[in-house]
Amino acid sequence: MLGSAVSCARAPMNYMRTFGPAADPVTSLGWGLTIISALVILIIAGLLLKATLRARATTVSLSTIPITRPGGGSRWIYLGTGISTIILLGLVVWTMFTLAAIASAPEAPAFTIEIRAHQWWWEARYIDGASDRTFVTANELHIPVGKPVQLRLIGDDVIHSFWIPALAGKTDVIPGQTNLAWLEAIALGTYRGQCTEYCGAQHAHMAEFVMADTAADFASWWNHQLTAAPSPTLPNVHGESVFLARCGACHAVRGTGAGGILGPDLTHIMSRATLGAGTVPNDPPSLRAWINDAQAVKPGARMPTLDLPPEELAAVTDYVQTLH
Amino acid sequence: MNVSEAGRVPQLVSEGGSAIDEHLNAIWETPKGFLGALSSVDHKRIGIRYIVTAFIFLIAGGIEALLMRLQLAHSDLKLLSPEAYNQLFTMHGFTMIFLYAGPVLSGFSNYLWPLLLGSRDMAFPRLNALSYWIFLLAGLFLYASFPLGLAPNAGWFNYPPLSGKEFNPGPNIDFYLLGLIFLGISTTVGAANFLVSLLRTRAPGMSINRLPILVWGTLTASVGNLLAVPAVSLACVLLFADRQFGTHFFEVEAHGQPLLWQHLFWMFGHPWVYAIVLPALGIVSDALPTFCRRPLVGYTPVALATVATMIVGFGVWLHHMFATGMPMLSLAFFSAASLVITIPSAVSTFAWIATIWTGKPVLTTSFLFLSSFIILFVIGGVSGVMTGAVPFDFQLTDTYFVVAHLHYVLIGINVFPVVGGIYYWFPKMTGRMMSERLGRWNFWTMFLGFNIGFFPMHIVGLMGMPRRIYTYAPGLGWDTINLITTIGSFAFAVGILLFLVNLGVSLRRGKPAGANPWDAPTLEWSVPSPVPAYNFAVIPLVASRHPLWEERLNESPERSSLNAGYLLNQGRETLATTVLDAEPDLILKMPGDSLAPLILALALGLLFVGLIVHSAAVTGAAALGTAVAILVWLWPQRSLGQVAEPHHV
Numbered sequence: 001m002l003g004s005a006v007s008c009a010r011a012p013m014n015y016m017r018t019f020g021p022a023a024d025p026v027t028s029l030g031w032g033l034t035i036i037s038a039l040v041i042l043i044i045a046g047l048l049l050k051a052t053l054r055a056r057a058t059t060v061s062l063s064t065i066p067i068t069r070p071g072g073g074s075r076w077i078y079l080g081t082g083i084s085t086i087i088l089l090g091l092v093v094w095t096m097f098t099l100a101a102i103a104s105a106p107e108a109p110a111f112t113i114e115i116r117a118h119q120w121w122w123e124a125r126y127i128d129g130a131s132d133r134t135f136v137t138a139n140e141l142h143i144p145v146g147k148p149v150q151l152r153l154i155g156d157d158v159i160h161s162f163w164i165p166a167l168a169g170k171t172d173v174i175p176g177q178t179n180l181a182w183l184e185a186i187a188l189g190t191y192r193g194q195c196t197e198y199c200g201a202q203h204a205h206m207a208e209f210v211m212a213d214t215a216a217d218f219a220s221w222w223n224h225q226l227t228a229a230p231s232p233t234l235p236n237v238h239g240e241s242v243f244l245a246r247c248g249a250c251h252a253v254r255g256t257g258a259g260g261i262l263g264p265d266l267t268h269i270m271s272r273a274t275l276g277a278g279t280v281p282n283d284p285p286s287l288r289a290w291i292n293d294a295q296a297v298k299p300g301a302r303m304p305t306l307d308l309p310p311e312e313l314a315a316v317t318d319y320v321q322t323l324h
Numbered sequence: 325m326n327v328s329e330a331g332r333v334p335q336l337v338s339e340g341g342s343a344i345d346e347h348l349n350a351i352w353e354t355p356k357g358f359l360g361a362l363s364s365v366d367h368k369r370i371g372i373r374y375i376v377t378a379f380i381f382l383i384a385g386g387i388e389a390l391l392m393r394l395q396l397a398h399s400d401l402k403l404l405s406p407e408a409y410n411q412l413f414t415m416h417g418f419t420m421i422f423l424y425a426g427p428v429l430s431g432f433s434n435y436l437w438p439l440l441l442g443s444r445d446m447a448f449p450r451l452n453a454l455s456y457w458i459f460l461l462a463g464l465f466l467y468a469s470f471p472l473g474l475a476p477n478a479g480w481f482n483y484p485p486l487s488g489k490e491f492n493p494g495p496n497i498d499f500y501l502l503g504l505i506f507l508g509i510s511t512t513v514g515a516a517n518f519l520v521s522l523l524r525t526r527a528p529g530m531s532i533n534r535l536p537i538l539v540w541g542t543l544t545a546s547v548g549n550l551l552a553v554p555a556v557s558l559a560c561v562l563l564f565a566d567r568q569f570g571t572h573f574f575e576v577e578a579h580g581q582p583l584l585w586q587h588l589f590w591m592f593g594h595p596w597v598y599a600i601v602l603p604a605l606g607i608v609s610d611a612l613p614t615f616c617r618r619p620l621v622g623y624t625p626v627a628l629a630t631v632a633t634m635i636v637g638f639g640v641w642l643h644h645m646f647a648t649g650m651p652m653l654s655l656a657f658f659s660a661a662s663l664v665i666t667i668p669s670a671v672s673t674f675a676w677i678a679t680i681w682t683g684k685p686v687l688t689t690s691f692l693f694l695s696s697f698i699i700l701f702v703i704g705g706v707s708g709v710m711t712g713a714v715p716f717d718f719q720l721t722d723t724y725f726v727v728a729h730l731h732y733v734l735i736g737i738n739v740f741p742v743v744g745g746i747y748y749w750f751p752k753m754t755g756r757m758m759s760e761r762l763g764r765w766n767f768w769t770m771f772l773g774f775n776i777g778f779f780p781m782h783i784v785g786l787m788g789m790p791r792r793i794y795t796y797a798p799g800l801g802w803d804t805i806n807l808i809t810t811i812g813s814f815a816f817a818v819g820i821l822l823f824l825v826n827l828g829v830s831l832r833r834g835k836p837a838g839a840n841p842w843d844a845p846t847l848e849w850s851v852p853s854p855v856p857a858y859n860f861a862v863i864p865l866v867a868s869r870h871p872l873w874e875e876r877l878n879e880s881p882e883r884s885s886l887n888a889g890y891l892l893n894q895g896r897e898t899l900a901t902t903v904l905d906a907e908p909d910l911i912l913k914m915p916g917d918s919l920a921p922l923i924l925a926l927a928l929g930l931l932f933v934g935l936i937v938h939s940a941a942v943t944g945a946a947a948l949g950t951a952v953a954i955l956v957w958l959w960p961q962r963s964l965g966q967v968a969e970p971h972h973v
Contacts, residue, residue, distance in 0.1 A: 023719075026715040026718065026719060037710060055685070062614070070683075073675070080674030084666065084667065092664075095715065119491075161647060198478075
C-alpha cells in the first residue's frame, strides 16, 4: 500500500511497476523484454567495437590494403541468426501465455462501468443490474480494491484510448463499436491515466483517475453518488437559478431542472479532485476561473467562454461548491 | 520500350577514346541554361535533385521538431498553442516520412542504378523526370497550407473521425489527402521505372546474383510500393469523398467504419516503413565492405533477407492497431509475425559484423556512419520486438517509447546510412572528396546528439508519457528527461548543420577525387568523377560481383571487360538484356531531354489546386492540360523508332 503511494507520487504513469492482475503478467514480460533487449544491445555493441578495433587499418590509403576474402564469416550468420531465432521463439511463447493470462478477469467482475469518451473528458456510468443503482459521473472512477471491474468502452465523437498504466494496458474507444476491458487494483490508492489516442486540440488534457477504495468506502461512495443534489439553502438559491439558466443546457445536476447531457454530470462535482479532466485542481480559484473562461484554461474545450457578470459568476461559483 | 533497327548488331570496340567520348557527350549532354535544366532527363541530375530536395524537406521537418522540443522542454510551457503544436507534429511526421525518407533513397537509387547496372540511363528517362517533378510539386502543395495556417492537424496517419468533415471542417485535411494522392503518383511511376530498369537494362553478364545489395533493396522497396501505395491512395480518395461529396465510408452515423481507414492506411504504412529502410540497408551492405577491404559476408543470405523482410512486412500491419479491440487470434498471429520479421534483420546484422570482424576496417567518416548505424539498427530492432509483443504493446503503444523506437528506425536506419552514403558517393557525384576532419566532428555531434536526444525517450515512454501531447502537467516525473531530450535534439541539429557545412566547403574546396578514391569494387567507380553524361563510353561486360576487385580476389579465371564492349553511338541508346541472365538482347532508343514531364506535372499540380479551392473550372482546365501533355509526350517520334520507316514495311 505504501509502495503504491510512493511509486505513484514520483511517476504516477509509470507501468514498469503495476498493481493489478490485468497488468502484472504484462509487467513481468515487459521487464523480461527490457532486460533481454539491453543485453542484446550491449553484446552487439561489444562485438561491433571489438570488430572495428581488432584489425583496423592504420593507413587511410585504402588501395594499399590488399583485398582478400577471409573465411569464417558465415559462422557469424548461422550462429547469430540461430541464437536470435531461439530467443524470438521463446518470446513468442511467453507473449502468448501472457496474452492468455490477461484475456479475462480471474473471477466474474463485480459490476460494469460504461465509459463514453468525449472530446476531452470521460463520462462514466456505473451499472450493477438494478436500474435504480445506476448513476453517471466523470473523469474519476472509484473501484473496490481486490475486485475486478468490467469496462464497456463506447465511442462517441472521435477515437480515444482508455489507459490506466498501473492497472491495465490501453483499449481504444472507437465510435461505432463497443470494446470490453477489465481492471482490478490490489492496492489502495489513486491511479492516474490519460487518453492515448490523439483526439484533437486538447488531447493533452484528457486525464482519468481510478481510486481504489476499501469495500466499505466504495459502498458508501456509490450510495452517495446515487443521491440527488440537495435543495440549495437561501444564499445559494440565486446561484442555482443562474446555474439553471447558464449551465443547465449542457450540464446535469440531479434533483434540479438542469438536465444537459453535453458536458459532465455535476451532481457531485465537489467530490472530484480536478476540473477539465485533470487540467486544473478543483479548488475555489480554479473553479471560478474555469466557470468564467474555460477557453483560457483549456483552449479549444467544448465549454464556451460564458462572459458572466461578476455578480452571477460569484453566485454560480458558490452554488457549485455546494454540490458535494 | 522501343526496338529499332532490329538486326543491327552494335559495334564491339576494344578501347574507348577521346573521339568516342566527345561524340557521346554531344549526344547525351543536357543543353546549358535554365530551359535545359528544366528539360533534363539525366538520371544523375534527377538523383541529385531528389537528394537535395529531400534534404531541404529534412531541414523543414527538423525545424518543426525543434519548435516542438522547445515547447516540451518543461511542463506547462505555453510557447505554442495546441493547434500550432498539432499542425507542427502532423507536418513533421508527413515531411519526414513522405518527403524525406522515401525520396532521399529514390535519389540515391536514381543516381546509382544505371551506374551500378552498367547502362546509360533508367529505362524510362522522362518518367524519371516526371516522378521528381511530382514529388517536388506535391511537397510544395502540402507546404502551401502552412503560411495559410491551414496545415493538416490530425497526425501523419490521419485517423477518421478526427479527420472527417464533422471534426475537421477546414481544408487542412484536404491538403493532406490530395497531397498524398499526388505524391503517390510519383512513388508509383518511380517504382515502375526501377523495376523495368532492373529487369531490362543491366549490362551483359550482370545476372541477378551479381546485383549490388542496394539494387536488391530498391527492387524490393519498389515492388512493395507498387502493391502498397494503392491502399493509401484509395483510403485518401474515400475520405476525400466523405468530406466533399457526402459519402459515408468512415462515418459512423451512416454505418461507415472508422477502422477501415486504419486497415487501409497500415496495409500501406507498414510496407512503406520497409521501403524507406531496405534501400538504406543496401547502402550499408554495399559501402561498408569497401572500407573493410573484403567482399560482404553472406551476399546471398543478405539479398534473400531483404526480400523476406518485405514479404513478411505485408503481414504485420495490424501491430499498429493492437489496442483497437481485435480478436485474440488476430492479435496472436500478427504478434508472432511481428517478432519473426526480426530474423531476416538478424541475418543482415551478423553479416555486417562478420564483414567488419574478418576485414581490415579503415575508419573513414563514411565507415563511422555506416558501422554506428548497426548499433542504432539493433536498438530500433529490439524496441520493435518489445512493441511486437502484444500484451506489452498495450502499455507501450502511443507513448514516447514508440516515438523513440520510430526515430531509431528512421534516423538510425535511414539518416545515418544516407549521410554515410553521401560521404561515400559524394566524390563520384561531384569529383571532390568531403573533408574527413570536419567529417569526424560531424559524425560525433550527430551520433552523440542523436542518442542523448532520443534514447531517453524510451525511458519517459516507460514512465507513461503519451505521444502527441502539446504539454504535460508537472509532477509526472517527465520534466528532466524532456529537457535532456530537447538538449540532445539541438545537438543533433548542430550535427546536421556541420554536415551541410562540410558539403558546402567540400563542393568548392574538396580534394579532387579521381575515378575510384576508395578503391571500391563496383561499376560506378570505373567511370570518371563526376560521371560523364553518357555514363559508360562502352557498355561493360560483367563477369563477377566485384568487377574492379577481380584481379586481386582472383576467384575465377573470367574477367569483366570495362573498356571494351558494345559501343552504342547512333543517338541516345542503351542496351537491353534478358531478364535473368542479362544476355544482350536489343538496342533501346532513349528519348532526349524534354519539357513534357514538367508540363505534365504542372498540369497535374493545377488539378489538385483546383480540387482544393473547389473550382470546377480550374480542375477541368487542368484535366484537359494533363490530357494534352500526355498526348504530346506519347506522340510517336521517329528518333525513338516509333514511326514505321518505308523500307521496313
